[in-house]
Amino acid sequence: xxxxxxxxxxxxxxxxxxxxxxxxxxxxxxxxxxxxxxxxARLTRQRFGHTMRLFIPLYLSNLCANDCTYCGFSMSxxxxxxxxxxxxxxxxxxxxxxxxxxxxLLVAGEHERKVGMPYFRQAFAVxxxxxxxxxxxxxxxxxxxxxxxxxxxxAAVYVYQETYQRSAYDKHHLRGxxxxxxxxxxxxxxxxxxxxxxxxxxxxLGLADWREDALDCARHLRYLQQHYWRSRYSMAFPRLRPxxxxxxxxxxxxxxxxxxxxxxxxxxxxxxxxTLSTREPAMLRDHLMPLGITHMSAGSKTQPGGxxxxxxxxxxxxxxxxxxxxxxxxxxxxxxxxxxxxxxxxEFA
Amino acid sequence: MLRIDNQNFSSHxxxxxxxxxxxxxxxxxxxxxxxELVTLALKRIEQAHQQDTTLRELKKLxxxxxPNTSGAxxxxxxxxxxxLARDILDTNWVKLEIHPDPKYLxxxxxxxxxAAKALVAKGFVVLxxxxxxxxxxxxxxxxxxxxxxxxxxxxxxxxxxQTRDFLRIIVEQSQVPxxxxxxxxxxxxxxxxxxxxxxAVLVNTAIATAGDPVAMAKAFRLTCDAALxxxxxxLAPSKSQAQASSPLTGFLGxx
Numbered sequence: 001x002x003x004x005x006x007x008x009x010x011x012x013x014x015x016x017x018x019x020x021x022x023x024x025x026x027x028x029x030x031x032x033x034x035x036x037x038x039x040x041a042r043l044t045r046q047r048f049g050h051t052m053r054l055f056i057p058l059y060l061s062n063l064c065a066n067d068c069t070y071c072g073f074s075m076s077x078x079x080x081x082x083x084x085x086x087x088x089x090x091x092x093x094x095x096x097x098x099x100x101x102x103x104x105l106l107v108a109g110e111h112e113r114k115v116g117m118p119y120f121r122q123a124f125a126v127x128x129x130x131x132x133x134x135x136x137x138x139x140x141x142x143x144x145x146x147x148x149x150x151x152x153x154x155a156a157v158y159v160y161q162e163t164y165q166r167s168a169y170d171k172h173h174l175r176g177x178x179x180x181x182x183x184x185x186x187x188x189x190x191x192x193x194x195x196x197x198x199x200x201x202x203x204x205l206g207l208a209d210w211r212e213d214a215l216d217c218a219r220h221l222r223y224l225q226q227h228y229w230r231s232r233y234s235m236a237f238p239r240l241r242p243x244x245x246x247x248x249x250x251x252x253x254x255x256x257x258x259x260x261x262x263x264x265x266x267x268x269x270x271x272x273x274x275t276l277s278t279r280e281p282a283m284l285r286d287h288l289m290p291l292g293i294t295h296m297s298a299g300s301k302t303q304p305g306g307x308x309x310x311x312x313x314x315x316x317x318x319x320x321x322x323x324x325x326x327x328x329x330x331x332x333x334x335x336x337x338x339x340x341x342x343x344x345x346x347e348f349a
Numbered sequence: 350m351l352r353i354d355n356q357n358f359s360s361h362x363x364x365x366x367x368x369x370x371x372x373x374x375x376x377x378x379x380x381x382x383x384x385e386l387v388t389l390a391l392k393r394i395e396q397a398h399q400q401d402t403t404l405r406e407l408k409k410l411x412x413x414x415x416p417n418t419s420g421a422x423x424x425x426x427x428x429x430x431x432x433l434a435r436d437i438l439d440t441n442w443v444k445l446e447i448h449p450d451p452k453y454l455x456x457x458x459x460x461x462x463x464a465a466k467a468l469v470a471k472g473f474v475v476l477x478x479x480x481x482x483x484x485x486x487x488x489x490x491x492x493x494x495x496x497x498x499x500x501x502x503x504x505x506x507x508x509x510x511q512t513r514d515f516l517r518i519i520v521e522q523s524q525v526p527x528x529x530x531x532x533x534x535x536x537x538x539x540x541x542x543x544x545x546x547x548x549a550v551l552v553n554t555a556i557a558t559a560g561d562p563v564a565m566a567k568a569f570r571l572t573c574d575a576a577l578x579x580x581x582x583x584l585a586p587s588k589s590q591a592q593a594s595s596p597l598t599g600f601l602g603x604x
Contacts, residue, residue: 045558047505049368102395132392197422197451225452230422232451271452336370345392347429348420 011267024264040266040292052337053295055103059304064109066176073109091308093130099325102342103133110139124152133344140187146194158200159187164216168208192228205253206240234273266292281320298328354474354495365553376406382566388415391434417444424464445477454504469493481512500531505554507534520546536572543576
C-alpha cells in the first residue's frame with residue numbers, strides 16, 4: 001500500500017484515484033495535515049493563480065413543500081413565507097450590483113407550484129439585465145427546463161446531494177419531492193445533457209459519516225467527468241448550521257476535518273473549483289482562502305429581500321461571516337489574492 | 350524583429366494578465382518582461398470598463414492588447430466573443446481560444462478552424478491557440494490566420510515542450526509566425542522553443558505564480574533575448590558521436 005506521504009508527493013503530477021483519496025481522508029492522514037495544506041496551496045496557485053472569484057446568493061423565495069430535518073425553510077416550520085415580486089427582485093439586483101457583484105446564485109426553497117418554471121422565466125428576464133454569471137440552486141428540474149433556462153443565461157446549477165447514504169437520506173428528508181433520492185442524484189446528468197457550463201456537487205456535512213459521503217461524492221464526480229467532459233465541476237463542503245427547528249447531529253465535522261477535506265479534494269482534483277460560503281466564520285474563512293478555495297460568497301443574506309431591506313429576518317440558516325463584500329475584498333488583498341468579480345461572458349451560456 | 354500582420358514587435362515574449370495577486374503587480378511584471386503584446390480574457394473585462402483596474406494598468410503601459418476568447422466552447426461563441434472584444438477594446442486582433450474541456454483546457458481543433466475562417470472573413474487578425482498538430486497549423490495558415498499558437502503542454506501545467514517533435518515540424522512548414530503558447534514553465538523552456546525555431550513564446554502562469562513575478566518576468570526577457578542572440582550567432586552543430594581532432598586515416602597518404 002502506498003504511504004500517505006507518497007500520495008501527497010505524487011498529487012498534481014499523477015492523477016489520484018478513489019483509494020488515494022480514501023487514504024487522504026483517513027485518520028492517519030490527519031497527522032500530515034501541514035504537508036497536505038502546503039501541497040494543496042501550491043496546486044491551487046498553479047491552476048487558479050493568486051485570485052478568488054466572488055459570488056453572491058440571492059434568495060428568491062423561502063416557500064417550500066419539503067420537510068427536511070436540517071433546514072429552516074422546512075414546510076412545518078412556522079416562519080413567515082415570502083416570494084420576491086419582480087419589483088423586489090429588481091431592487092435586490094440593484095443593491096447587489098452596487099456592491100460590485102457580477103456573479104449571482106439564485107436560491108429558493110422547493111415549491112414547484114409557486115416557484116417553478118413560470119417564475120424562473122420571469123426571474124431570469126430580470127436578473128440577466130444585471131449579472132453576467134447566473135447560477136441556480138433550487139429544486140431539481142427536467143433536462144428541457146435546464147436547456148430553456150440556459151437560453152436565458154443559466155451558467156451553473158448547484159445541486160448538493162446532501163448525503164449519499166440511503167438510510168441517512170431517508171431519515172432527514174421526511175416529506176415532499178426531495179424524498180425522491182434518485183431524482184436528485186440524477187440531476188447533474190440532466191444539467192450536463194442540457195449543456196449548462198457548470199455543475200456544483202456537494203454534501204451537507206453532519207447528516208451522515210463524512211468520509212463515506214465525501215468518497216461517494218468523489219465517485220459521483222468521476223462518473224460525471226467521464227460521461228460529460230464538456231462540463232465544469234465545482235464542489236462545496238457546507239457544514240450543518242443552527243437554524244429554526246434544526247437538529248443536533250452526531251456527525252458534526254470539526255475545523256481540522258474541514259481543512260483535511262478541502263486539502264484532500266484539491267490533491268485529488270487539482271482543477272476542481274471549490275466553493276466556500278459565509279456559513280463559516282470570518283477567521284476560519286481567512287485561513288481557508290489559500291488552501292484550495294477558488295470561489296467565495298461575501299456579505300450574504302439568506303432571507304428573500306434581505307439586500308434591499310436588511311431589517312427582514314426570515315433566514316434559511318445563520319451566517320457566520322457578517323463582513324460586507326468590501327471588507328472581504330480587503331481581507332483578500334491583505335492575504336495576497338485578487339478578488340475577481342467577473343469571469344464569464346453571457347454569450348457563453 | 351517579430352512581425353505579425355505587418356506590425357513589428359521588438360519583443361518576442363507575449364505575456365498574459367491572469368493569476369496575479371493584484372493589478373499593480375501584473376503591471377510591474379509586464380513592464381519587466383518587456384512584452385509589447387499582452388493577452389487578456391474578454392470574460393474578465395468589466396462591461397463598464399472604465400472601472401476595470403486591469404485595463405487601466407494595461408493602458409498605462411501602452412502595450413498592444415490581444416483579447417482572447419477563453420470560456421468559449423464552440424466556434425459560434427468564440428466569434429461572438431471576438432466581436433464583443435473588438436467593440437469594447439477597439440482592436441481587431443484576437444487570440445482565438447476554444448477549449449470545451451474545462452479540465453485540461455485543450456483546444457478543439459474542429460471548432461478552432463471553423464471560427465478562424467469566420468473571423469478572418471470578418472476582418473479580424475486571428476492568432477489561434479491550437480494543438481501542436483502540423484496539419485492543423487497549415488490549415489489555419491491557409492484560412493488566413495496571422496500566426497499560429499501551438500501548445501507546448503497543457504495551459505498552466507509548466508511542463509515545458511512536451512510536443513517538441515511536432516513543434517519542429519510546425520516551425521519548418523509555417524509561413525506565418527509560430528508562437529509557442531501554454532506549458533512554458535521555466536526560462537529554459539522558452540530558450541528551447543527559440544532553439545527549435547519558434548518566433549515567439551507566450552508566458553503567463555510561470556510568471557504570475559512565481560515567488561517573485563517581477564524578477565521572473567525579467568528572467569524570461571533576458572532568456573528570450575539570449576536565445577534570439579544565440580540564433581543569430583548560429584549555434585555550433587551538435588553531434589551524436591565524437592569527432593577526433595586528428596584525422597584517423599591521415600596515415601594513408603604517408604604509407
